[in-house]
Amino acid sequence: METLFGKLKRIRKIPMHMPGHKRNRKKFSYLRHFADIDITEIEGFDNLHNPSGILKLSMENAARKRGADSAFYLVNGSTCGILAAIGAVLKTGDKVIMARNCHKSVYNGIELAGAVPIFVYPEFDNKYKIAGSVNPCDIASKIEENPDSKLIIVTSPTYEGVISDIKEICALAHKRNIPVLVDAAHGAHLGFFGFSKSATELGADICVESLHKTLPSLTQTAICYLSGNLVSKEVFSEKLAVFETSSPSYILLSSIDGCINAINEPKRQIFVEWDKNLNFFYRKTLGLKNIEIIRDKESFFDFDRSKIVIFPKNQSGTELARMLRNENIEPEMIAPHYVVCMTGVGDTKNSMRKLANALYKADKIKKHNIRNGVLAVFCEDSQNSFNAALKSEKVFCKLEEATGRISAGYVWAYPPGVPVIVPGEKISQRCLENLKEYQKNNVELCGNIKGGEILVIK
Secondary structure (H helix, E strand, O other): OOOHHHHHHOOOOOOOOOOOOOOOOOOOHHHOOOHHHOOOOOOOOOOOOOOOOHHHHHHHHHHHHHOOOEEEEEOOHHHHHHHHHHHHHOOOOOEEEEEOOOOHHHHHHHHHHOOEEEEEOOOEEOOOOEEOOOOHHHHHHHHHHOOOOOEEEEEOOOOOOEEOOHHHHHHHHHOOOOOEEEEOOOOOOOOOOOOOOOOOOOOOOEEEEEHHHHOOOOOOOEEEEEOOOOOOHHHHHHHHHHHOOOOOOHHHHHHHHHHHHHHOOOOOHHHHHHHHHHHHHHHHOOOOOOEEEOOOOOOOOEEOOOEEEEEEOOOOHHHHHHHHHHOOOOOOEEEOOEEEEEOOOOOOHHHHHHHHHHHHHHHOOOOOOOOOOOOOOOOOOEOOOHHHHHHOOEEEEEHHHOOOOEEOOOEEEOOOOOEEEOOOEEOOHHHHHHHHHHHHOOOOEEEOEEOOEEEEEO
């Protein structure tokens, strides 16, 4: 089958169309690597929002390779797929059972739909002090309490590589004809050699994956898979046209097309090499004494080993990140008590060796007193409804005076973009201590928090 990139490279027509650079590499040297294939929806190159040619064939190929009924290319990241999925299923007042550790984009979708969230809290991992897997029993309880729910949303894998039992969650949901949306932004590689099964394989009705996070595709590229008959392909397509740009980049589209072809090569050699590199790293770091790394599923249902999650005992996560940067290594995410290094198909054995060597150097640091992680993950005590809090009169109040107040907005660290506080939650002393811990460790807090103040109900 002809690739989109190949067809783009053969264009020789005078471009009397967008974009304005007109593929003039000599005049705009900074675009020389991209200008040749940066076009608009000209004849022969299809229309992403009404595909009938090369894009239609490419997306059908992607769906077939993944075992899904349909595939939709996303050039606005996983976020636009999540927003479209929520909009396609939920209406004002509909109940949605969702894991509390969902990404901010999920909350945005719930707000836009006017839906009512029913939170399920992931199990708290006491060893690492992070959110663990979502227990299917908790999903079952929420379904029993809210049989009129219209959608279930779970994030799997998480930023830290925690995987939930998607097969069982889907089985429980499908007994009541409730579709399941899995935010698998960090799991586009699942289902390939060396990794656990993908959410689509396990029964997810909607699965959104960010190709750029671990696979060979450009930043902002993602894909949404639909399966089964509980979600209308036509309605999803209509909603996607609302949230995805009407001027999709053919540079990004050719990146998606090329990525799908690359990862489905018969021998899957890129995954075999990635698996070998990961095995090398995990073996090489077995001798660390003051640094702990998650190596298997432990208390979780399952674990995505492509995420190297590092817990230093002798320094904070911020201090370890600083050391790694001094060794010319830039980690993906920094939390007060751990660091996430994200691997991908492009990593080499040499890059794995350099990371391991840097960790051994950090391992030798003389131990000093550090706080043993974050005390709590979420404020579970909801004293006011999410929707009512959004519509309430609001005011900023000082953090030291916020204990017991009801949140009127969001606060999240980025990355990972999971709200620490959401509207309607009672702000506890433990939660405030968490926020101060983030600030003390120079972890960026976003949302409705400004300096020493936080947004609450008046």
